[in-house]
Amino acid sequence: MPTQATASPASAKSNASGPSQSGDASLADRYQCVRQFSEQLAEPLSPEDCGIQSMPDASPVKWHLAHTTWFFETFLLKDRPGYERFDDRFTHLFNSYYNAVGEQFTRSQRGVLSRPSFDEMQAYRRHVDQHMATLLDSPDEQIARIVEIGLHHEQQHQELILTDIKHALSQSPLRPVYQAGEFVTAAGNASDGDWLEFDEGVYEIGHPSSDQVGEGFAFDNESPRHRVFVDAFQIADRPVTCGEYCRFIEDGGYQRPELWLSLGWATVSEHGWQAPYYWRAESDSWRQFTLAGDVEVNPAAPVCHVSYFEADAYARWAGARLPTEAEWEVAEREVAAQEVASTASTGGLPSAGGFVDQLLAAGAAVHPGRTWEWTASPYTAYPGYQAPDGALGEYNGKFMCNQFVLRGGSCATHSSHIRSTYRNFFPPEARWQFTGIRLCR
Amino acid sequence: MPTQATASPASAKSNASGPSQSGDASLADRYQCVRQFSEQLAEPLSPEDCGIQSMPDASPVKWHLAHTTWFFETFLLKDRPGYERFDDRFTHLFNSYYNAVGEQFTRSQRGVLSRPSFDEMQAYRRHVDQHMATLLDSPDEQIARIVEIGLHHEQQHQELILTDIKHALSQSPLRPVYQAGEFVTAAGNASDGDWLEFDEGVYEIGHPSSDQVGEGFAFDNESPRHRVFVDAFQIADRPVTCGEYCRFIEDGGYQRPELWLSLGWATVSEHGWQAPYYWRAESDSWRQFTLAGDVEVNPAAPVCHVSYFEADAYARWAGARLPTEAEWEVAEREVAAQEVASTASTGGLPSAGGFVDQLLAAGAAVHPGRTWEWTASPYTAYPGYQAPDGALGEYNGKFMCNQFVLRGGSCATHSSHIRSTYRNFFPPEARWQFTGIRLCR
Amino acid sequence: MPTQATASPASAKSNASGPSQSGDASLADRYQCVRQFSEQLAEPLSPEDCGIQSMPDASPVKWHLAHTTWFFETFLLKDRPGYERFDDRFTHLFNSYYNAVGEQFTRSQRGVLSRPSFDEMQAYRRHVDQHMATLLDSPDEQIARIVEIGLHHEQQHQELILTDIKHALSQSPLRPVYQAGEFVTAAGNASDGDWLEFDEGVYEIGHPSSDQVGEGFAFDNESPRHRVFVDAFQIADRPVTCGEYCRFIEDGGYQRPELWLSLGWATVSEHGWQAPYYWRAESDSWRQFTLAGDVEVNPAAPVCHVSYFEADAYARWAGARLPTEAEWEVAEREVAAQEVASTASTGGLPSAGGFVDQLLAAGAAVHPGRTWEWTASPYTAYPGYQAPDGALGEYNGKFMCNQFVLRGGSCATHSSHIRSTYRNFFPPEARWQFTGIRLCR
């Protein structure tokens, strides 16, 4: 397979920041825009739908909408003179995991909270939005920094709204549709795939510290920017497709312990996994549950809803491996370019109007079929990483254990939320996120 | 303590059937009446409230409303010529435990079913009610028998609607109110209490077989009527009050293993029980969560929401024991008479209008403060008991293991559902039902 | 099927006590005899074997030998002037469940106690036996009563030694043999079986209170002797055989939910039960693990190692039911007579010498193939039952919940421990005891 692209350590050095999301829009405008988009995501759903929690790891849509509001109230409004809390008890009720803020309502019981009702939750949003509007008239730098965090925080929950409601709806034998026609990749042929090649060397990865001007937003865990030595490597120019993954299944992939990590094999055996989550076998084909309902698996689309265990086993079966996050980030510019090409070759975005177009109009650019990509890197602190002081220090740092880094972004990730240094992370057994596979060697 | 009443084996013999519920009302009328009452119970609740399930043992209100409808569809309509099912998938979705009907949707996941929506569930009720109306124009005896079962089945679920939503609402720190002002016992003084005395002898208990005309409705597990030898005994003329139970708590009742069954002590230790369910200590008093919200514990009211373990331990502490179900049934007429007196002495029903009055108008006669009473009798088959053939044979018989019989009826039991031979049953650790204590010796 | 025997209420009245075990032997002699027999049971085992615990419900042989010794030390020696405890820490270590004596070492961890060693445990037995010898020189009535309890307690543990080591040895793929040749029922043909018939009436069952002279020993839970009304019934003249049980299996017994209690079906499904415990299918026959190793299932022998759930399901399949304990006790004299006949017809005791003969010489009369028989009666207190004061009150009373009564005695029960009023009890899912089935109707 011929080399299509090469990069040298030097050329990668200037690749620090992701696309600047701030652009021209004022902070107040962007606040409004992000907040609105969350509510748009709930529009296809009834209050009943918004209340359900189908497993402890997932949360009700209503809870996401309340918690993101709580975030602004807690970290920006709560102690301001003149601010009156909407309901004191929400401090406890919608605290996710901030011990410094106080006790948290039991995570696995979020689905039991029919009160506050969906309407009351909406009123809560209005209340906080009004006060935020005032605050955003002339925010100082510290406030602006926290607002930025709050907006990116809300965007993370926008993705969780989609992954969690997908999981919830999938539990019903009625196979409810979130939004018809969307989220389905158009038919087409995947490219044959090729390897992008990179030289060994000391590369810089990560985001410059947040104190540096003009670098765009990043979470604390993406800093400091630092040097890593990377051996020469090749990375695939597109993710593994469903068609390729089917060959792994047909080759007994789920029955051969030698392909799996020990914990992975134990997990496969315990749960009887036979295919990606949401897939089910039908006479001679695979079907999958999607936000657009029950559809046939598209062989040209990237495989999705696989755990780290499955990604790792697939790579071993394919005679390859998963990239480290350093490799992924070094390769990112090339990967992104190929991504566009690859998307094109699989037929591109669906032409049909409706919800996805609406999302695109809202700047969301939801890419059908795009997935997060598991890396081989456990989620750890970058050299010199310091969690911020105070409650916000709990945002990222304390989860650096028994999770793996995912890179890229998915069909459910807002386009303004995607950047090359972004570090998503989930435990190796997680499957309900939009997670796929890119090979390396 | 002087004897207030005596009964002899002979006098008890004629006490076979409960009050006839059939009365004048036609079956069609009663069908409508019972069905309507279920929906009335959901009126104070939002669709969101009706969807939640707070533990595997409890079900969402919406599920109760659908399942009771499923019962009529499955056992009366499904196979009738011309009947079209509302939705084929409901056969599976709203089957509680009838293996003969087919697989059941996982019980613990009922709260995840936001679909069908509350409105669709209502439409399902309308659909079935319409077809039932036709059927009830001229029901034959076999149909009438099954309709009777279906109506009493629905009444059982009416009580569960109240116990389950109470449990669900109690999970929220917001302490939501189901219906203000009702379900709270008025203040007052409990009587000192006295013992009713009964002679030894062979008594008849149970309900004559359903084939006998004019005996009123009973479930299969109440038959056959049969003889039991009962030793002389005394039974309390009123249930144990909260005030009395407080003295048990203050005397270290929850800390003294010698008062408890071995399984009871293990349960107390594992869960850290310190008081009846829904009670919580406040500086120098006890408060409890009720369907009317958070109120102070009323010392004159019967203690409620205790498990069999607690009832048994309390009785041991009090130098008494729980009655067997034979003793309870033998004593029932006297107990019932005293019940009225006792209710009067604790202040009677709340004068306030609203929901309870509405229930009373609907014939429900919900007695504030009244509880089911744990008996010492494990739930077993009466001599000669035969479960009916077919799926309805699964109604009662297969649960005759590791449960205890409760007698009487509670504030949440419809008055037309109360009769002397009725056998309610729950596992010894259950606390979320309206369950209390009557002493015997 | 012709009636073979009838009994009337009157004739049963004199049948109160079991065979007098006291006989001529002095208490001191019997003490020595019972204690020795426990140690004989450990003879085929190594100290390593005696230390293992294969599940929380079972205990190591060493623990049984120590705990029975602890019983005499705790209830008879501990507080006597001049007695020095062997090791103070044993009070805690070998306390099974007596809260009044103090905390107990965690039950599920008994297998972790390699110390005290088997030899130290033997020394403990010697120490206590010496002091008991002195005490038994001239025991007063109160002491004699507790010694009797202690000896019957030790006999109960003798049976547990055999059931628990059988379970432990069965875990090893090496299928170790406890004692070759014994415990295996000889081949032969079971009788066709017949029904013994009994009239309705008020019968007396249970043991006269222990204060009455000359009535022989019984545990507190067998008293008071009391009247019960029993409907006319028929009871099988022999237990269900393996051959008969095989037909239940072949008829899909383990696949038909309608035959099972709800909890039973849940248990069958969860554990995938397909046959009695210790059975395993081989090409075209069944084999079972026994104390004599792996042998073919003998169709003429009583089926053994079935749970209450299986006994109940079998009875339903056979168009019969299990007897209540009152029925069983009323029928006991006839049943016992038939037992002898039935034993004879299946080939009687094995002629071979060795361990069983040794047991017989020791008066144990271990009947190959004999089993405890599940009754339909949950284990509850007899009318008027009072648990004794003090720690010994914890012996029986506190277990009266979620267990079923078994009657008779098994191949592992010492003959001097069998009596008509004896109430054994186990939870409905227990299978590792020697438990079988007798039908009633």
Added chain:
Amino acid sequence: MPTQATASPASAKSNASGPSQSGDASLADRYQCVRQFSEQLAEPLSPEDCGIQSMPDASPVKWHLAHTTWFFETFLLKDRPGYERFDDRFTHLFNSYYNAVGEQFTRSQRGVLSRPSFDEMQAYRRHVDQHMATLLDSPDEQIARIVEIGLHHEQQHQELILTDIKHALSQSPLRPVYQAGEFVTAAGNASDGDWLEFDEGVYEIGHPSSDQVGEGFAFDNESPRHRVFVDAFQIADRPVTCGEYCRFIEDGGYQRPELWLSLGWATVSEHGWQAPYYWRAESDSWRQFTLAGDVEVNPAAPVCHVSYFEADAYARWAGARLPTEAEWEVAEREVAAQEVASTASTGGLPSAGGFVDQLLAAGAAVHPGRTWEWTASPYTAYPGYQAPDGALGEYNGKFMCNQFVLRGGSCATHSSHIRSTYRNFFPPEARWQFTGIRLCR
């Protein structure tokens, strides 16, 4: 704190291999020596002791002795012409986790295997040792390689014999002593502690591939030797002492969520951790269970039996962090030198004779008080790592998930088993290994 040592990337490059263990001794001699030492470790124990398993993660001593024998039989003897297996069933029974070899006996049930007895297990060892002696007369290179793995494998299990029996003995309230007087660190004062300083740069770590001659033995997971970029860092010249850790406890370390990883805090809360494993508070001091029995905690000794969670929380409290494994390996030569100094300053090895001296004579050099050191590095594959083909490929690679690397060696690690590139690994919650803390910053 002044710098005491510096290293530059260049100087570290030649530090690839650990001390050569091969030395002069022939492979046959070393085989005998290692095998003997395993049995010496069992000498203070009875067969009963050797059979117990106190938790699923730990194994009985007897099992370790059998499994290490199984290793040689399976990977070297099994298929050789003329070799007869000791017992075919051992293939299954003593297989730890090699799926390529076949099914494994359930790990958590190893303690139930009283058979084979300790004596039979010894005979198994003799059998295999005899055949190995013949094989070792003239081993080819491939055989020699596997024998080396087998010997280092056995040394790993030697350490597990000590950690597992420590855990097992600790369960008994009798607090049994494995070997008196040994394993206890002498009193003395710890040094004040200092920081060793290292420059940033590209360093080489890891072991050259096993094909390279003269590099000494290493496991596959230590290769390939590869370059890493390391920022400048400082590392402590001695591990954290018990005295220092006490100050963490006194400062509320176990009560402050902000010091802990999220999973760590959940673990602390669930299990109620208050101190290192084996510690217990007594009036005004800490005592700990050791292989020498119950002793007072020595403030000058390195803290031991802490989980990764505790190591990480301690480091955060101390304003430092844990070293990465690259940092640790880079610093190793300096660390090792300081180790000697530090050991000296805490009083050195105990002068007393007995078991430790015996171990020293046997070349074991068990260092009292020495611990493995948690690194901040999750256990992952080195760049270019390839698990070997066949069953031995399951040795290390498949465990690269949710574990953290430990470096160094403990008081229970044979001195010939310690080398700078060695990668030990355990899950972050593990505490029963000899694990301690070294700070970095």
